[in-house]
Amino acid sequence: AVQHPLWPEVDRVVKQQVTMAKMGIGECGTGWQLFAEDGEMKMYRREEEVDGMVVDPLKAVHVVKGITGHEVCNYFFNPKYRYDWETTLEHMTVLETISDDTMVFLQTHKRIWPASQRDVVFWSHMRKLPNGQDRDGPDMWTVVNNSTESSEHPANAGKCVRIYLTVCLLCQTRVHPPKDGTPISRDNVSCKITYCSVVNPGGWAPASVLRAVYKREYPKFLKRFTAYVVNQTKNQPILF
Numbered sequence: 453a454v455q456h457p458l459w460p461e462v463d464r465v466v467k468q469q470v471t472m473a474k475m476g477i478g479e480c481g482t483g484w485q486l487f488a489e490d491g492e493m494k495m496y497r498r499e500e501e502v503d504g505m506v507v508d509p510l511k512a513v514h515v516v517k518g519i520t521g522h523e524v525c526n527y528f529f530n531p532k533y534r535y536d537w538e539t540t541l542e543h544m545t546v547l548e549t550i551s552d553d554t555m556v557f558l559q560t561h562k563r564i565w566p567a568s569q570r571d572v573v574f575w576s577h578m579r580k581l582p583n584g585q586d587r588d589g590p591d592m593w594t595v596v597n598n599s600t601e602s603s604e605h606p607a608n609a610g611k612c613v614r615i616y617l618t619v620c621l622l623c624q625t626r627v628h629p630p631k632d633g634t635p636i637s638r639d640n641v642s643c644k645i646t647y648c649s650v651v652n653p654g655g656w657a658p659a660s661v662l663r664a665v666y667k668r669e670y671p672k673f674l675k676r677f678t679a680y681v682v683n684q685t686k687n688q689p690i691l692f
């Protein structure tokens with residue numbers, strides 16, 4: 453089949469992001485600070501600035517009972533659910549459907565005072581990853597979102613400041629088979645979620661405002677999103 457022009461970049465960025473998401477915090481270089489903790493969820497950030505702008509990389513690790521990596525990635529990737537869980541989303545447009553696992557989105561996010569409103573254009577790709585070492589272990593699933601250009605939606609042409617982001621959601625399903633050989637239920641599955649993101653806020657925004665936004669929004673986002681998946685799947689057959 454003829455390759456889409458974005459495909460080589462998608463494949464390269466996905467492999468690079470998955471490699472980094474798999475690395476423990478200790479292996480990801482120095483300077484990571486634990487800035488939020490809530491039960492199984494741990495959120496780390498590194499203070500980093502590019503051209504005087506805060507681009508603090510974020511890495512969150514969470515373990516959620518009762519859901520699988522395939523289910524988590526479906527609800528994160530599929531646009532039909534996004535308004536249900538993405539609280540800062542004002543508008544989302546699918547600019548292009550490249551394949552059933554690769555799409556291009558335009559999103560405008562609610563204005564966060566005193567900064568100006570932001571928008572973002574990114575490709576999003578969902579993929580099952582071979583689990584390599586232990587053959588019979590459950591697979592890993594990932595969704596990678598990466599900013600891209602759109603000639604129809606040039607950056608900073610309207611009221612919004614264009615942000616640039618790379619996001620990786622990496623999910624590993626864990627199955628704890630019941631001792632008595634009864635069929636596996638949702639009580640026997642859990643999902644280890646690693647969420648990595650680097651957001652360049654585009655135009656200038658005060659470092660204190662950005663860091664306050666990230667500190668408030670990211671824990672809220674991950675808790676809300678995972679609770680949403682638990683609620684959506686609780687009475688459905690398990691999707692491995």
Ligand SMILES: CCCCCc1ccc(-c2ccc(S(=O)(=O)CCO)cc2)cc1/C=C\c1ccccn1
Nearest residue numbers: 538540561564567570597619653657665669670673
């Ligand atoms: C001054 C404000 C600067 C930036 C505001 C902002 C805009 C967009 C985004 C953002 C965050 C995650 C994604 S995604 O993971 O790809 C899921 C799909 O929506 C896409 C966009 C982040 C943020 C900044 C903070 C912030 C943090 C967690 C939640 C919401 N806002």
